[in-house]
Amino acid sequence: MFAFTILILFIGFILYKLLLIVPMREVHVIERLGKFRTVLEPGFHFLIPFFDRVAYRHDTREQVLDVPPQSCISKDNIQLEVDGLVYLKVMDGKLASYGIEDYRLAAVNLAQTTMRSEIGKLSLSETFSERERLNEAIVREIDKASNPWGIKMLRYEIKNISPSRHVIHTLEKQMEAERRKRAEITLASAEKAAMINLSQGERQEAINISEGQKQKRINEAKGTAQEIAIVANAQAQAMSLVAQALAADGGNEAMNMQLKEQFIEQIGQVIAQADIAVVPTELAKIEGFFEGMEQVADSVKGAKV
CATH class of the missing domain: 1.10.287 (Helix Hairpins)
Known part of the structure; x- marks a missing residue:
């Protein structure tokens, strides 16, 4: 009975070593006698017991790796704390197994160094306004370096850009000064517009007064002319009547x-x-x-x- 049990266990062990089921989301790297043999895709496979073994298992789904915060220096010598997320996917199980020891750690470290290099090319204001371009530049640089690792860098996202407390205080003062400057410019523009409107009003008032005086003089001249004409006509009529009376x-x-x-x-x-x-x-x-x-x-x- 004991020998039968041992036989059953031995047969079960052989079958366990002989049969291999690879899940849908993974690929398995098989070594034969310590040497790479093949990469098994999802499905049912047979192995040679004691010769073949599963050396590496890789998840083929998209993976998200957290990039820890790190200190960066911008182009205008401002110290920043930057962290982000790396999205990658295993494309070649053999290269991911033998091309590098730990592709996850390598991807995170490469993202950190690339991010420091790219932020050093931008000023503080550009790091906030051009975050999308910064993400694309980091992905492009990491993707070039990660080709021998058998992984594909899908995208990189910066989570937080945090200046130091001193820089934040300086920026607050700068923003306050900028707001005060804009307020002074607005007040000066308003005063300028008011002075322009006032001068235009005074100019129009002077024009209206001069036009009124001109029209008044014209009307007075016309009245005087009409008065002279009436008097002359009356005198002419009187002279005519006198002449008629003298002729009688x-x-x-x-x-x-x-x-x-x-x-x-x-x-x-x-x-x-x-x-x-x-x-x-x-x-x-x-x-x-x-x-x-x-x-x-x-x-x-x-x-x-």
Whole structure:
């Protein structure tokens, strides 16, 4: 019974060594007597017991490796703490087994050195604004170096870029100064615009006043011209009527009489208002003399009729 049990266990051990099932997500590297034989893909396989053995197992799925934080110096001599993630995949099981001792550790270390080199080419502001380009540059450099390892670098993502506390304090002061500068520029622009608007308003006001004064003078000139024209027309009409009256019978006598009356009336006003008379006062009685003469003439004419 004991020997039968030993036989069963031995047969089970032989079958375990003979049969190999490779899972879907893996590839197995087989060595025969210590020498590479083949890479087995997922599925059912037979091995030669005690000659063939599974030397390496590799996961063919995409792997994510964490890159620890490290100190980097930017182009403008700013110290930064940068960490990230590496995404890679095993493409060749043989190279991943014999091309390098530990491709995971090598990929992480290569990502760190490449990241330090790439960040050294950029200024602090560029590391934040051009993160996508920085990721692509790191992937490109790592992919070139990882070809002999049988892995494919799919992408690299920077998680955090952390300046030192002193740099953060300096940046805060710089941002505050920049905000104050922008505020002063905005105020200066507003004052400039206000002064421009005020000067334009004053200019327009002066133009309006001058236009109003110009129009006023034009209107006054037109009014004066119209007044002169009306007076001239009136004088012309008066002269025409006088000429018509003079042309009629007795016109000259009437005109002479009118002039005499006006002369005598004005002389009387002058003498009445003046303190010193340079003309004899008896001249003021001339008007009465002429009136008497007219009455006599009228009476004579009446008698003749």
